[in-house]
Amino acid sequence: MSAEHETAYPRFKSNLTDTELSEIYTPTDNELAFARRHSGNQAERLALLLQLKVVQRLGYFTQLTEIPTTIRSHIAQHAHIKGVSKTQLRNLDRAGTRHRLRHLVRSRLKIKPFEDGGTEVVAESTAIAAQTMQELVDIINVAIEELIRQRFELPGFTKLLRTARSARAYANTQIYQAITSQLSTDIKNALDQLLVVDPDASESGWQRLKCEPKKPTNKQVRAYLNHLTWLKQWVEKLPDMSFIAAAKWRQFVLEARTFDAADLKRMKPSKRYALAAMMFHVQLRRAMDNAVTILTRKMATLHNNAKQRLENYHLQRTKAVDTLIEQFRKMLHAFNDGESDAERVGGINKVLTDSPENLMAECDQHMTYAGDNYIPFMLSSFQAQRPLLLNCLELLNIQSSSSDQSLVEACHFVKDHRHSRKAILPLSEGLSLHWLPEKWKKMVISKSSATVEITELNRKYFEICVLSQVVTELKTGDLFVEHSDEYNDYRDQLITWPEYEEQISDYCTLLEIPQDPNGFVETLQSELANMATAVDQQFPENEYVDIDDNGLIIHKHEKTAEPISLKKLDQAITERLPEQNILDVMIEAESWLSLHKKFGPVTGFDTKLKEPQKRFIATLFCYGCNLGPEQTARSIEELSRKQVAWMNLHHITEERLDKAIQAVINAYNKFRLPKSWGSGKHVSADGTKWNLYEQNLLSEYHIRYGGYGGIGYYHVSDMYIALFSHFISCGVYEAIYILDGLIKNESDIQPNTVHGDTQAQSTPVFGLAHLLGINLMPRIRKPKKLIFYRPQRGINYKHIDRLFGEAINWSLIKTHLPDMLRIALSIKSGEITPSTILRRLGTKSRKNKLYFAFRELGRAIRTRFLLKYIGDIELRRTVQTATNKSEEFNQFAQWLLFGGEGVIAENIQHEQRKIIKYNHLVANLVILHNVNNMTRVLNELKKEGFDITTELVAGLAPYRTYHLNRFGDYSLHLGRQIEPMNFQTTFL
Numbered sequence: 001m002s003a004e005h006e007t008a009y010p011r012f013k014s015n016l017t018d019t020e021l022s023e024i025y026t027p028t029d030n031e032l033a034f035a036r037r038h039s040g041n042q043a044e045r046l047a048l049l050l051q052l053k054v055v056q057r058l059g060y061f062t063q064l065t066e067i068p069t070t071i072r073s074h075i076a077q078h079a080h081i082k083g084v085s086k087t088q089l090r091n092l093d094r095a096g097t098r099h100r101l102r103h104l105v106r107s108r109l110k111i112k113p114f115e116d117g118g119t120e121v122v123a124e125s126t127a128i129a130a131q132t133m134q135e136l137v138d139i140i141n142v143a144i145e146e147l148i149r150q151r152f153e154l155p156g157f158t159k160l161l162r163t164a165r166s167a168r169a170y171a172n173t174q175i176y177q178a179i180t181s182q183l184s185t186d187i188k189n190a191l192d193q194l195l196v197v198d199p200d201a202s203e204s205g206w207q208r209l210k211c212e213p214k215k216p217t218n219k220q221v222r223a224y225l226n227h228l229t230w231l232k233q234w235v236e237k238l239p240d241m242s243f244i245a246a247a248k249w250r251q252f253v254l255e256a257r258t259f260d261a262a263d264l265k266r267m268k269p270s271k272r273y274a275l276a277a278m279m280f281h282v283q284l285r286r287a288m289d290n291a292v293t294i295l296t297r298k299m300a301t302l303h304n305n306a307k308q309r310l311e312n313y314h315l316q317r318t319k320a321v322d323t324l325i326e327q328f329r330k331m332l333h334a335f336n337d338g339e340s341d342a343e344r345v346g347g348i349n350k351v352l353t354d355s356p357e358n359l360m361a362e363c364d365q366h367m368t369y370a371g372d373n374y375i376p377f378m379l380s381s382f383q384a385q386r387p388l389l390l391n392c393l394e395l396l397n398i399q400s401s402s403s404d405q406s407l408v409e410a411c412h413f414v415k416d417h418r419h420s421r422k423a424i425l426p427l428s429e430g431l432s433l434h435w436l437p438e439k440w441k442k443m444v445i446s447k448s449s450a451t452v453e454i455t456e457l458n459r460k461y462f463e464i465c466v467l468s469q470v471v472t473e474l475k476t477g478d479l480f481v482e483h484s485d486e487y488n489d490y491r492d493q494l495i496t497w498p499e500y501e502e503q504i505s506d507y508c509t510l511l512e513i514p515q516d517p518n519g520f521v522e523t524l525q526s527e528l529a530n531m532a533t534a535v536d537q538q539f540p541e542n543e544y545v546d547i548d549d550n551g552l553i554i555h556k557h558e559k560t561a562e563p564i565s566l567k568k569l570d571q572a573i574t575e576r577l578p579e580q581n582i583l584d585v586m587i588e589a590e591s592w593l594s595l596h597k598k599f600g601p602v603t604g605f606d607t608k609l610k611e612p613q614k615r616f617i618a619t620l621f622c623y624g625c626n627l628g629p630e631q632t633a634r635s636i637e638e639l640s641r642k643q644v645a646w647m648n649l650h651h652i653t654e655e656r657l658d659k660a661i662q663a664v665i666n667a668y669n670k671f672r673l674p675k676s677w678g679s680g681k682h683v684s685a686d687g688t689k690w691n692l693y694e695q696n697l698l699s700e701y702h703i704r705y706g707g708y709g710g711i712g713y714y715h716v717s718d719m720y721i722a723l724f725s726h727f728i729s730c731g732v733y734e735a736i737y738i739l740d741g742l743i744k745n746e747s748d749i750q751p752n753t754v755h756g757d758t759q760a761q762s763t764p765v766f767g768l769a770h771l772l773g774i775n776l777m778p779r780i781r782k783p784k785k786l787i788f789y790r791p792q793r794g795i796n797y798k799h800i801d802r803l804f805g806e807a808i809n810w811s812l813i814k815t816h817l818p819d820m821l822r823i824a825l826s827i828k829s830g831e832i833t834p835s836t837i838l839r840r841l842g843t844k845s846r847k848n849k850l851y852f853a854f855r856e857l858g859r860a861i862r863t864r865f866l867l868k869y870i871g872d873i874e875l876r877r878t879v880q881t882a883t884n885k886s887e888e889f890n891q892f893a894q895w896l897l898f899g900g901e902g903v904i905a906e907n908i909q910h911e912q913r914k915i916i917k918y919n920h921l922v923a924n925l926v927i928l929h930n931v932n933n934m935t936r937v938l939n940e941l942k943k944e945g946f947d948i949t950t951e952l953v954a955g956l957a958p959y960r961t962y963h964l965n966r967f968g969d970y971s972l973h974l975g976r977q978i979e980p981m982n983f984q985t986t987f988l
Helices: 018-025 029-037 042-058 069-078 086-094 097-109 118-129 136-149 157-180 185-193 205-209 218-236 246-258 261-265 269-316 318-337 341-351 356-368 375-395 406-416 438-444 459-476 497-511 517-541 566-576 582-593 612-624 629-635 641-651 654-668 740-744 763-771 810-828 834-841 849-871 873-896 909-943 950-954
Strands: 398-400 424-426 456-458 479-481 545-548 551-554 682-692 708-717 722-729 753-756 788-790 804-807
Touching: 018 042, 018 069, 029 042, 042 069, 042 086, 042 097, 086 097, 118 136, 118 157, 136 157, 157 246, 157 269, 185 269, 205 261, 205 269, 218 269, 218 375, 246 269, 261 269, 269 318, 269 375, 269 459, 318 341, 318 356, 375 406, 375 438, 375 459, 398 406, 406 459, 424 459, 438 456, 438 459, 456 459, 459 479, 459 834, 497 810, 517 810, 517 849, 566 909, 582 612, 582 654, 582 909, 612 629, 612 641, 612 909, 629 641, 654 722, 654 909, 682 722, 682 740, 682 873, 708 740, 708 873, 708 909, 722 740, 722 909, 740 834, 753 873, 763 810, 763 834, 763 849, 788 849, 810 834, 810 849, 834 849, 849 873, 873 909
Parallel strands: 682 753, 788 804
Antiparallel strands: 398 479, 424 456, 545 551, 682 708, 708 722
């Protein structure tokens, strides 16, 4: 059920400030005169003023006695009314005078009674909203907005809730029936058969439908590709689902994942068939994404193994190469010593240690692998993987995102000849090879035709080349896969050009950037030139930066000395924090916020849980600390393994965990203490490896960290609280997710500057961040490798000129600025995520002009940042401090995930992501609890005479674990008295 406070339904604030009271509820002179004209006594005058001001604020009438005392007293004071008791107001609520007063208020405010057509307005607006919206909160808000627009008095909240729920139920039923009506009787019977357990497989077809890929061994990949074929065959027989709104689609998919076969059997047929059909569509999309991932990983393994074999080959062939060089040296000596051609030939023949044919063969073999050409070493490994890789290519319906269809045609050529045994294939008429990378040409084009018109191809090398290029262009977005989520055509997610024209002016005004491409470039070019000149002039005085022949050198700045009393204060806090186990901390923090109320049934129709708070806390403890349902049931009395697992499956989603995390952040932001650590305007993004078992697709060996796992990627505020989290594969470039956390963050802490590690130095990331109004300021670890770009050609600098390379191509930015701004607007409107775009911009593409445009813009923005970075020591300190907080949070979160030996046992991808969210929520709850206790202790210490300064408090941190017990027996004592949060600060 949607709570009233979650909607836009107006209500009295629990804590009105004096300013709010004065601005909202102070009657004007005109209103006072109006009340005097239409009232017979002081009680009526006060009642009329109360209703007038309340309806102005809320839009509906309320009982006079329900108006908060502070508001009644404030209005009475300004109206100079004394002596009106609560009993008199109650009598007026019951008397016929109430109707006359309400009529006066409606006439003055020009609003209509709800009874005069409001019911129809609510019914119509909710019916329309329910076609595209799923959350009752959103549907109710639409109805409220329409009532206000048409000047209607608002009804009671329950009336809106009932109407919105009915409208949503009707809209959903219409969708179910629209899908079911397109299904034949045979399809319906086949869907019913999915719910029957196969005795041979000991599982139902419904379980098979929801299966996930395991470790990508050849056997498992073959099985999964067969599963993908089965899904494609099913989807071809099912109706199109594109008419379903995105919000409704997400809800239906969540419900479908939640239900097991027994649940579906109990449903109405129309809903059962519709959800089953939707599940086939969504599983096909995920399977397509997984097939691309499998293809990508298999090809990466082929390339990496070939490179390693080339390296081993060179090591093993060192002696043979030395022999060839020695033979060549002797032949040169013999040639120089001979005075005639005959003597030279004779001398060369004498020094030959082997036949010319054998020596030529040795040279040919060496030249084959010269210049780091590892491609020939791919053949042997490819032969074993070939059936799987070509099966992937067959199953993926690959399309080109541009007019260039040459690679798509090459894919068709490979598929048409997959059963051929010929080493050399004739080139089909019209098959273009202009896309062929230079390093592949001498391998793909047969030697016999290398000097004439190309008519033949080396089949095996051509197949490997096509597969490699397909992987590259899927990453850049030059190719896309139909029925895929991650690798679809991103252009379909962009706003239309008419929408762009409607929004762009306001957007550029908001960002304070010129809309005109010429003005945009001139402004940025001028800023960059001025910054470079200023840094160049100040460079001789910059004692922390030098330039040598190898490039830029940034010396470490001196650490700011800790205040002498900081250690003493920190120790005092540690000694006074009460020793508690993790579960007790979670109980207290959850009781402050009542987070369990955010986790109703996913379907909205399941029966209410008994003891929902207890079940939620146990589930949070189970997954957030990685104990697992079985161990949690052993540790907590009166709960079974099935109860914990049921709560996770039927009540918890990633979206709801994000909402709970947001509620914790908002409560944390009310404390004064965190504002001593940061402004909330800065956030740092960093990843840490979480261990996984190898039996799933996401798990990958991480070279830097060692071992198999995935990356938890967090956005941590400079106030120490984590704002957002992702769970990504080890092989993914982390920087593409650096902007997602800021775009998706809906908490009260809204940063505009993001710091990152070395991976965040990507130029396209800098370019996109600038157009989103985000300041990207990463930590620079290898400054010698970075290139500064000149504001214009021909400009030189006295001291820092060696840092600069080529000039920025401003004309490219001018040409494509509207396209880049369209992407930024699409991200802001929620149509597409930054990571979706950056995934395409992470790799250079000859077709994708936007890559080069974003790269040039990013070069300008990054050069501007680098100039600030080397010229401002305080900026470097800020960046260092922010990134340190990220690393500290990573350690803190991992400390809390103490169960299961730190290995996430889930093999289902969305469940893995949920565990990261669970752990994020637990970490934030403990941080909130620590800050509450630290505030209390600091207040006590100040009262006892401890000298607490702002400088001292700034040196503290909430990642405190000494007083927390992670192990032992746990009890859910929910009935004990829990003190409320105390935001009051007296120590500063």
